Amino acid sequence: MSTPVMRVTYHLTCRPGEDPDDKARGIALEQSAELPSRCIPEHVYDDVVPHIDELTALDDGRHRLVLAFPEAITGLEPTQLINNLFGNISLKSGIRLSDIEWTPALLEALGGPRYGTAGIREMLGAGERPLSSTALKPLGLDTSTLAGYCEDFARGGIDLIKDDHGLCNQATSPYLERLHACQEAVQRANAETGGNSLYLPNVTGPRWELERRLDAAQEAGCKAVLICPFLTGIDALIWARERYDLALMAHPAFAGAVSGAEHGIDPALLLGELTRLFGADMVVYTNAEGRFPTYDQSLCDRINDRLRRPLGSIRPALPTPGGGVDADRAPYWAERYGPDVILLIGGSLYAQGDRVAAARRLQDVVEGR
Amino acid sequence: MSTPVMRVTYHLTCRPGEDPDDKARGIALEQSAELPSRCIPEHVYDDVVPHIDELTALDDGRHRLVLAFPEAITGLEPTQLINNLFGNISLKSGIRLSDIEWTPALLEALGGPRYGTAGIREMLGAGERPLSSTALKPLGLDTSTLAGYCEDFARGGIDLIKDDHGLCNQATSPYLERLHACQEAVQRANAETGGNSLYLPNVTGPRWELERRLDAAQEAGCKAVLICPFLTGIDALIWARERYDLALMAHPAFAGAVSGAEHGIDPALLLGELTRLFGADMVVYTNAEGRFPTYDQSLCDRINDRLRRPLGSIRPALPTPGGGVDADRAPYWAERYGPDVILLIGGSLYAQGDRVAAARRLQDVVEGR
Numbered sequence: 001m002s003t004p005v006m007r008v009t010y011h012l013t014c015r016p017g018e019d020p021d022d023k024a025r026g027i028a029l030e031q032s033a034e035l036p037s038r039c040i041p042e043h044v045y046d047d048v049v050p051h052i053d054e055l056t057a058l059d060d061g062r063h064r065l066v067l068a069f070p071e072a073i074t075g076l077e078p079t080q081l082i083n084n085l086f087g088n089i090s091l092k093s094g095i096r097l098s099d100i101e102w103t104p105a106l107l108e109a110l111g112g113p114r115y116g117t118a119g120i121r122e123m124l125g126a127g128e129r130p131l132s133s134t135a136l137k138p139l140g141l142d143t144s145t146l147a148g149y150c151e152d153f154a155r156g157g158i159d160l161i162k163d164d165h166g167l168c169n170q171a172t173s174p175y176l177e178r179l180h181a182c183q184e185a186v187q188r189a190n191a192e193t194g195g196n197s198l199y200l201p202n203v204t205g206p207r208w209e210l211e212r213r214l215d216a217a218q219e220a221g222c223k224a225v226l227i228c229p230f231l232t233g234i235d236a237l238i239w240a241r242e243r244y245d246l247a248l249m250a251h252p253a254f255a256g257a258v259s260g261a262e263h264g265i266d267p268a269l270l271l272g273e274l275t276r277l278f279g280a281d282m283v284v285y286t287n288a289e290g291r292f293p294t295y296d297q298s299l300c301d302r303i304n305d306r307l308r309r310p311l312g313s314i315r316p317a318l319p320t321p322g323g324g325v326d327a328d329r330a331p332y333w334a335e336r337y338g339p340d341v342i343l344l345i346g347g348s349l350y351a352q353g354d355r356v357a358a359a360r361r362l363q364d365v366v367e368g369r
Numbered sequence: 370m371s372t373p374v375m376r377v378t379y380h381l382t383c384r385p386g387e388d389p390d391d392k393a394r395g396i397a398l399e400q401s402a403e404l405p406s407r408c409i410p411e412h413v414y415d416d417v418v419p420h421i422d423e424l425t426a427l428d429d430g431r432h433r434l435v436l437a438f439p440e441a442i443t444g445l446e447p448t449q450l451i452n453n454l455f456g457n458i459s460l461k462s463g464i465r466l467s468d469i470e471w472t473p474a475l476l477e478a479l480g481g482p483r484y485g486t487a488g489i490r491e492m493l494g495a496g497e498r499p500l501s502s503t504a505l506k507p508l509g510l511d512t513s514t515l516a517g518y519c520e521d522f523a524r525g526g527i528d529l530i531k532d533d534h535g536l537c538n539q540a541t542s543p544y545l546e547r548l549h550a551c552q553e554a555v556q557r558a559n560a561e562t563g564g565n566s567l568y569l570p571n572v573t574g575p576r577w578e579l580e581r582r583l584d585a586a587q588e589a590g591c592k593a594v595l596i597c598p599f600l601t602g603i604d605a606l607i608w609a610r611e612r613y614d615l616a617l618m619a620h621p622a623f624a625g626a627v628s629g630a631e632h633g634i635d636p637a638l639l640l641g642e643l644t645r646l647f648g649a650d651m652v653v654y655t656n657a658e659g660r661f662p663t664y665d666q667s668l669c670d671r672i673n674d675r676l677r678r679p680l681g682s683i684r685p686a687l688p689t690p691g692g693g694v695d696a697d698r699a700p701y702w703a704e705r706y707g708p709d710v711i712l713l714i715g716g717s718l719y720a721q722g723d724r725v726a727a728a729r730r731l732q733d734v735v736e737g738r
Contacts, residue, residue, distance in 0.1 A: 030660070033507035034533055039719045044509035047541075073508055075539040078575045079600045083535060083622050087600070090625030091661045091692070138402035139442055140413030164403055166452060170444040172416075206447045206604040207576075231448040231456070233602025235575040253452050256459030257633050258626035265626065291399070292460045323460070350408045 005068040007053060007101040008085060012063040013094035013262045020063045024055050027095065028067055030088045048073050076109040078235045078278065086265060090258075098266040100273070107312040110277040111238065115247045116315025117308075117340055120281055123223055123247065124159050125196045130334045130366040132157075133320060134359070135346040136182070137164035143173045147181035149355060154189030154197035156359020159366075160282075160342060161186060162226045163202035165251040175201070175213055183220045200249055203240075204228040210236060218244050224281070230254035234278050241279035249320065250280035256294070268299060272306025276317040282342055283307055283317055287333070290324025308340055320344050327358065330365040374437040376422060376470040377454060381432040382463035382631045389432045393424050396464065397436055399457045417442050445478040447604040447647065455634060459627075467635040469642070476681040479646040480607065484616045485684025486677075486709055489650055492592055492616065493528050494565045499703045499735040501526075502689060503728070504715040505551070506533035512542045516550035518724060523558030523566035525728020528735075529651075529711060530555060531595045532571035534620040544570070544582055552589045569618055572609075573597040579605060587613050593650070599623035603647050610648035618689065619649035625663070637668060641675025645686040651711055652676055652686055656702070659693025677709055689713050696727065699734040 010027065014020055028050045033040045040049065047070055054066035074081045089095050115123065124131065134153050136146045146167075153161045163182075169175040179201045186199040203213040203225045210232055217225050224247035229237050231254050240248060252271055259267040265274075267285075275283050286292035288300050304319040322344030325333065330343055337343075345362060352358035363369075379396065383389055397419045402409045409418065416439060423435035443450045458464050484492065493500065503522055505515045515536075522530045532551075538544040548570045555568040572582040572594045579601055586594050593616035598606050600623050609617060621640055628636040634643075636654075644652050655661035657669050673688040691713030694702065699712055706712075714731060721727035732738075 026660070032535065033509070034504075034535060035507050035716050035719060039716055040507055041510065044507060044541075048507060048509035072539060072541070073535070075537045077537055077578070079573055079597070080535070080537045082600055083573075083597065086626060087534070087597070087622035088692075090599075090623050090628075091621060091655050091663065092625065093663050135403075138404050138409055138413060138417060140402070140417035141410065165456070166401065166403060166442070166449070168444045168446055168449045170441060172413075172441070204448055204452075207602070207608040209446070228448070228452065228456070230459075231451055231602070233576070233600070233605065236602065239576040252460060253456035254459050254627075256461065257455055257629075258623075259459075260626075260629040260632065263625075263629065286460050291395070294460065294462050323457075347404050347408055350404060 003047070004071045004103040004105065006071055006074070006103050006106060008067050008069055008097070009099035010065045010067070011096040011098050012065055014063070015094065020055060020057070024052050024065045027065065027089050028052060031084055032073055034088065071103045071105060074106065076105060078110065078238060081106070082234070093263050095263055096266060097264070098269060100269065102312070104312065107277070107314060111241065111279060112277050112314035113279055113281040113317045114241045115281045117318050119315070120247060120318055124198065126159060128339045129368060130337070130339055131159040131318070131342040132362050132366045133160040133162060133342050133344040134158050134349050135162050135164045135344070136167065137346065139164060139166045139170060140172055143177045143181045146173055146178060147185040150182040150199060151185035151189050152355035153359045154186045154195065155193060156356045157193065157195050157363035158197055158359045160198050160200060160224065160249070162200035162249060165202055165204065165226060165228055165253050167202050168205060169209070176216055179216055179220050183222055198222070198224055200224045200226045202226045204231055214240055214244050214246065218246055223247060224249060226251055228253045229275060229278065229280070230258070234274065237275070237279035247281045248279060249282040249284065250275050251284045252286065267295070268302035268306055272303040276307055277314060280317055282320045284320040284322050284344060286323030287321030287325050289329065290322070292323050304337060304341070316340070318342050322346065327352065327362055330362055334365055372416070373440045373472040373474065375440055375443070375472050375475060377436050377438055377466070378468035379434045379436070380465040380467050381434055383432070384463065389424060389426070393421050393434045396434065396458055397421060400453055401442055403457065440472045440474060443475065445474060447479065447607060450475070451603070462632050464632055465635060466633070467638060469638065471681070473681065476646070476683055480610065480648060481646050481680070481683030482648055482650040482686045483610045484650045486687050488684070489616060489687055493567065495528065497708045498737060499706065499708055500528040500687070500711040501731050501735045502529035502531060502711050502713040503527050503718050504531050504533045504713070505536065506715065508533060508535045508539060509541055512546045512550045515542055515547060516554040519551040519568060520554035520558050521724035522728045523555045523564065524562060525725045526562065526564050526732035527566055527728045529567050529569060529593065529618070531569035531618060534571055534573065534595060534597055534622050536571050537574055538578070545585055548585055548589055552591055567591070567593055569593045569595045571595045573600055583609055583613050583615065587615055592616060593618060595620055597622045598644065598647065598649070599627070603643065606644070606648035616650045617648060618651040618653065619644050620653045621655065636664070637671035637675055641672040645676055646683060649686055651689045653689040653691050653713060655692030656690030656694050658698065659691070661692050673706060673710070685709070687711050691715065696721065696731055699731055703734055
């Protein structure tokens, strides 16, 4: 058969008595024909059922399985792709999706970031340096307070000032009111300082609201937005990239639910590669040393690597480590992660009290002053 | 504070040295203010941070935590609700979401099934009996073959004949072509037999396609569709319920990814309650004794219970056990699960060779002949 194949790697953990060969064959059938072999018409078998390219016992007791999926069964559709990769087998156990070798047509169908690292830098007029980001919070504050924070952070020069991902359309600060107040606050500060700070509203919302929020953000002059693709459906990234001129910062809320250590999707693949391929220009993840100990240094390094590495004609995306990064450690992370990174620092800017001064200190670090 | 609260139960598994009180407080902050306590302005603290109503050590070493979430922080939005329940803490470990006591306003905002059990029965002209369902497969077959299968199953009287959830818009059977051929095949068979079989196309697709597919299904005269809410984003259920007259059968593809035993969402809550509340009339799950051993009998019983139990003014939804149910065991399941169930039988109907006869045998069981 001459159709291109997508090679997909799983790591299998077998229960006592479970046979790795049976498990591998079961996965191949479950993710394609969903019928016992004998019920699959012979003339379609090879066209739809993934071939087992490799099944190797590993030193840690697991097995590495490589399946060659005929590209055609994905229909080159993002939702069906996820279904082929981990749909029905999600309901089994001991299967971890860990790597994918893409076909050219799949890379083209997914498309990757519209702006990518170079585009975001250009948007900000920033040179080859780490970028800075912070979040407006907590929810419960009124719009004028949040807009005041926004203005302070912009005066201090923060590159990307985003809504906390928990701000949506609560009565305390409705989306449209906040969008306009914060966008104006940042523009006012930019006019004073000559800076290029951007305000990123959180557009995450149910299907009917997501569209309205993106429309409004673009109309208000925003150049980028925050979105939680694991709450909206990850295909929302592709959809938003195609319909709007807005750069997309993806937030990992709910992503951890699908990233079990033995069963699920390797977070480096999920956040570092799938999120990039689906169109995120910037990908937030929870950094080592912060509030999320499941994300250790090696995982963070792997996410960075996947976001940045060459992948056909797909643009690189910007790693955005956050989740409890201490402002005092910013110089360390700027050095360790190099220039292609966004340092997202929330709580520890607030903890300093004077927001403008705290923002300036962070900006001194990323601008190497 | 007088705002209504949503009481949410988590089961915590602490790592060695991890303190359950700290963990509980961490969850409350992470799922709301996302700031250290000292940085949260006093006047909003009680309005946004969930109160710890209960933290109890269990016999199995875990702890039960009950948090009282102020309803207002959800903004009554489905995406933010999921974010509040399990957004950032998904990126931690040892936290299992297991129960929710809803507020009246949240129940109203989510809304539940449009048709529910009684509505589906009425649509089918079926009395107080189990309903039958099967799937068209495997992918790779051409449209006329699939439509032929459809006609056979309808001649045999199957109530609900659905696309396999892996059929989308592949070149071998494009969606629109299949929709029209299968819908006509079922109508032709119904005209001959006087039956009321329904064809359910799989409308799952990326955002821009989902809408086109639902439009086309409604226009073609379908009364119900299959959708994979864990691929499209679960809010797609609410959106589809509001925009279309179509009944919704939810397929659990990818649902297992978020249902880890120690960390994730209890599948009984996810499939039995959230999916129902978001608007599914029929909920497919993988039945005990089938190909999915992680779904044992007790879990299946709990899913059934949650789909059927009284829940404010929310209609009950129909449990749809599938995933390897043997046709020979249909009488057992019809007896065990009672009349409010859809028996979804795929592979073992195909294995019988004569599809019309196999369908009739199943129909004899559910119609009590």
